[in-house]
Amino acid sequence: MSSNESSLPAVQLNSLRRAFGPVVALNDFSLEIAQGELVALLGPSGCGKTTALRALAGLQDLDAGQIVVQGKDITSLRASKRDMGMVFQSYSLFPHMTAQENVEYGLRLRKESRQKVGRAKRAIEMLELVGLDTQAKRFPHQLSGGQQQRVALARALAIAPDVLLLDEPLSALDAKVRSQLRDEIRRIQLELGTTTLFVTHDQEEALGVADRVGVMSEGSLAQIASPAELYERPNSALVAEFVGLTTPLPCEVIDRRAHLLGSSVPVLPGSVTTGPALALLRPESIDLVPDKQSDSIVLTVSFLGSVCRVIVQLPNKTLLTVQAPSDQISTFSPGSGVGFSFREQPVFAKGIPA
Amino acid sequence: MQIGQQQSAAKKPLTQIHTLETGPSTRGAGLRRALRGLPYLGVVPFLALVGVFFLWPTYIVITQAFVDDQGAFTMEYVTTVATSEVNLNAFRNSIQVSVITALLGGIFGGLLSWAVANSRRHGMFRRATMAASGVFAQFGGVMLAFAFLATFGFNGLVTLFFSENFGDSFLSNPTWLYGIWGLCVVYTFFQIPLMLIVFLPAVEGLRGEWREANDSLGGSTLRYWRHVGGPVLLPSFMGAILLLFANAFSSYATAAALISQGSPIVPLQIRGAIGSEVALGGAAFGKALALGMVIVVSVVMLGYVFLQRRVSRWEQ
Amino acid sequence: MKKLTGITRVWRAVILSIIGFYMLLPIVAMADFSTRAGADGGRNFDSWAAIPSAPGLLESIAVSLQLALLAVIGILVLLVPTMIWVHLRLPLMRRPLEVLCLLPIAIPAIVIVVGIAPIYRWLSQFFGSSPLSLAFVYTILTFPFAYRAVNTSLRSVDVNTLAEAARTLGASWPRTIAGVIIPNIRAGILGACVISIALVLGEFTISSLLNYETMQVVINLLGKREGQISVAVSLAALIFAFVLLVAIPTSGKKQEVG
Numbered sequence: 039m040s041s042n043e044s045s046l047p048a049v050q051l052n053s054l055r056r057a058f059g060p061v062v063a064l065n066d067f068s069l070e071i072a073q074g075e076l077v078a079l080l081g082p083s084g085c086g087k088t089t090a091l092r093a094l095a096g097l098q099d100l101d102a103g104q105i106v107v108q109g110k111d112i113t114s115l116r117a118s119k120r121d122m123g124m125v126f127q128s129y130s131l132f133p134h135m136t137a138q139e140n141v142e143y144g145l146r147l148r149k150e151s152r153q154k155v156g157r158a159k160r161a162i163e164m165l166e167l168v169g170l171d172t173q174a175k176r177f178p179h180q181l182s183g184g185q186q187q188r189v190a191l192a193r194a195l196a197i198a199p200d201v202l203l204l205d206e207p208l209s210a211l212d213a214k215v216r217s218q219l220r221d222e223i224r225r226i227q228l229e230l231g232t233t234t235l236f237v238t239h240d241q242e243e244a245l246g247v248a249d250r251v252g253v254m255s256e257g258s259l260a261q262i263a264s265p266a267e268l269y270e271r272p273n274s275a276l277v278a279e280f281v282g283l284t285t286p287l288p289c290e291v292i293d294r295r296a297h298l299l300g301s302s303v304p305v306l307p308g309s310v311t312t313g314p315a316l317a318l319l320r321p322e323s324i325d326l327v328p329d330k331q332s333d334s335i336v337l338t339v340s341f342l343g344s345v346c347r348v349i350v351q352l353p354n355k356t357l358l359t360v361q362a363p364s365d366q367i368s369t370f371s372p373g374s375g376v377g378f379s380f381r382e383q384p385v386f387a388k389g390i391p392a
Numbered sequence: 393m394q395i396g397q398q399q400s401a402a403k404k405p406l407t408q409i410h411t412l413e414t415g416p417s418t419r420g421a422g423l424r425r426a427l428r429g430l431p432y433l434g435v436v437p438f439l440a441l442v443g444v445f446f447l448w449p450t451y452i453v454i455t456q457a458f459v460d461d462q463g464a465f466t467m468e469y470v471t472t473v474a475t476s477e478v479n480l481n482a483f484r485n486s487i488q489v490s491v492i493t494a495l496l497g498g499i500f501g502g503l504l505s506w507a508v509a510n511s512r513r514h515g516m517f518r519r520a521t522m523a524a525s526g527v528f529a530q531f532g533g534v535m536l537a538f539a540f541l542a543t544f545g546f547n548g549l550v551t552l553f554f555s556e557n558f559g560d561s562f563l564s565n566p567t568w569l570y571g572i573w574g575l576c577v578v579y580t581f582f583q584i585p586l587m588l589i590v591f592l593p594a595v596e597g598l599r600g601e602w603r604e605a606n607d608s609l610g611g612s613t614l615r616y617w618r619h620v621g622g623p624v625l626l627p628s629f630m631g632a633i634l635l636l637f638a639n640a641f642s643s644y645a646t647a648a649a650l651i652s653q654g655s656p657i658v659p660l661q662i663r664g665a666i667g668s669e670v671a672l673g674g675a676a677f678g679k680a681l682a683l684g685m686v687i688v689v690s691v692v693m694l695g696y697v698f699l700q701r702r703v704s705r706w707e708q
Numbered sequence: 709m710k711k712l713t714g715i716t717r718v719w720r721a722v723i724l725s726i727i728g729f730y731m732l733l734p735i736v737a738m739a740d741f742s743t744r745a746g747a748d749g750g751r752n753f754d755s756w757a758a759i760p761s762a763p764g765l766l767e768s769i770a771v772s773l774q775l776a777l778l779a780v781i782g783i784l785v786l787l788v789p790t791m792i793w794v795h796l797r798l799p800l801m802r803r804p805l806e807v808l809c810l811l812p813i814a815i816p817a818i819v820i821v822v823g824i825a826p827i828y829r830w831l832s833q834f835f836g837s838s839p840l841s842l843a844f845v846y847t848i849l850t851f852p853f854a855y856r857a858v859n860t861s862l863r864s865v866d867v868n869t870l871a872e873a874a875r876t877l878g879a880s881w882p883r884t885i886a887g888v889i890i891p892n893i894r895a896g897i898l899g900a901c902v903i904s905i906a907l908v909l910g911e912f913t914i915s916s917l918l919n920y921e922t923m924q925v926v927i928n929l930l931g932k933r934e935g936q937i938s939v940a941v942s943l944a945a946l947i948f949a950f951v952l953l954v955a956i957p958t959s960g961k962k963q964e965v966g
Contacts, residue, residue: 097604117607124608130601133706134623143619144609179706190605197609431797435805438790441782442808445845449823450815456823500727507723510716523953526903528731530853531910531949534924535942538931539734542741542939549737581734584727635813642816645912649928659818666822666917675825682819693814 065257123194501587533645782847861896
């Protein structure tokens, strides 16, 4: 692969548009994915993320827009002619074939793997990659949900696709399996260097697995950035509230600083610039200080392991969620008065709804 | 009403069980076990009806096929049925008609199922089609015979059309309608809707994800049906065809309305045997024929049940 | 619903046309046959108008309707409670119940009628020769279809959990069944009743061989003498059954989007 090719984005989605009657699923949606990058599309149901993924796969028609993969315009190409590997949310394994036969399915068409021996070898290799080579002869109904998704992953990767597409692959699994498999997917993706698009509604998943995360809303990208940047510097109230926990507290914005609880913090670009607003506070941006005279009272303390989550009732009855390392907070008990000390972290201030 | 009584009888002891269990264990044990069986009384009325009006007649048929008019055991009727040319021919014809119409119904009904599966779930087309299927498959009987007489009979629409326009062709002369081929054509008419009713759920069970997985892995439509859709549907398809076979084999009303003289198929032979109670052993003869039918249909239904098990295994 | 590609649409149209033609041809033929006005051509509805005065027809329709009603009562009073009871309290009997209900498919009516003749002879001592005594065996004939309809409903709604919830809140068994279970399986019960009505109205085998005059038996007898009238009645009955089945939604209820 020449250096020219490596600087070209692997995938370019240009101004995609798709409407279903009055509902606009993709509204001038554009996205670029670099070679070997894992981009996660995050958003609530109906935001268009799945539509975008399926458009890239060729399973969804577009009203307008262009799809370019490895420099080639594939917009009008059928799904079976695109070189994509897709993993669905569930039920996608062929029930009458063993795991190995499932993985071999895509290989049957490819010239290099036409030989039965070569095919079987490659299939076992891929099953080893996902840790299921011992289950090669099992049928899908004999495998657990997590195992089935691993086989689906192996099947998608067996054909060495240009792009790997994952449509909420972990949503149907239970919590423990979900986090295990999530890390596995990332590990394999990095090992193979496959360009990947990962769609999910679970922000923890997206942040934990991606190089960049794109938050979608109503058919277009609200913000696309690295997980850290998305979390620390959201460009809108929507992104701030969707990614991570926030507590909205009334404040007064003066000169690009939000004043509340006897202190002030800078506001992020895009926030309200002057006047009353709601500051979207992250739980870990506030430190608690014991203050017996304060009217702010600790309501509950939840021990979560390495951190504690404290809910404080403010004088105006609003509830504030604060998070801090457990060793710091063990001094606070329900009923004790607390004061606040803010870290100098910019916060997003949104306008007060009418 | 009897059932209410049974159920309230079953209800009362439930509270008694609670008090008994706090008493000394040894004394209550036997009584408790008996009372635990009381809910089973709830199914007695049902079992009574099924027993008297279904199981008992079946028993009568099966046993009295071996009983002559003096009440003694005899193999005479059964051997006659199994060996006489008339009866064997009837079985052959019945099986032939059933196989042909099961296959025709299976293939066309299968295609129809696919077409209907691709229609809107609660749309008018599907509702109308499913309603019509229910009517033809389960309600038709006699009326379908008349429908075909109106079509292919001596003054039928098609018969007149062909004799006016094509002179003396095959379709101008309707005697075929009253024979085996007529039965095939008429039976297929209710086999296709029955296939739709029985097979549609299987076609709808084909997950969209499989087709999409096939597509994104590079497979064509032909590949999909050859390697995924076809194999997955095969057990259900064969099971449905077995069901269609049993249905045609057991069918009586349509043939009885169409063919008033002669008995080319087994059910009509039974009609003849029952009708001729005057002749000695007429009824027993009918029972022997019925026994033969039971054997054939039971074998087929066992095959059906076996295939259904295979299908449900995959559905996990 | 996934969008249909062009070629799928073509295939679908071809299949529906061919099969549709085959299925509708006899219906059209019936309409044609029953409205013919004689050797000179032309059309009238005379044979239709003659339906009410056809000998024995109206009485037999009344008989069949009553039998249908009795079969429905049989289902509501016997099958449904038994199925609910077994489903909730006697899980061991679930399999046997299913086998018993599906057995009428394996033991066809023509076989039953052979064995049932002596039973009905004995029965006529109590019920006389009223055709309404057919209700007993008719109810059983409806079981395979009624069972399937009700069973689908029972399985789609988690009946056991509902019953447990009601019971722990203090409801008695009758109250649970009547007030909690039955309202939730209404669709299945309704479907079972509708199919049973159609089945009873269309039954011929047992009634003709036991010499009772139900609707189908009379239509058949009529056919030998008055071809046009019997075709008209048949068409009318088919249309009636069709309207009945279309009007009642028997397919599964719309699923909530998860």
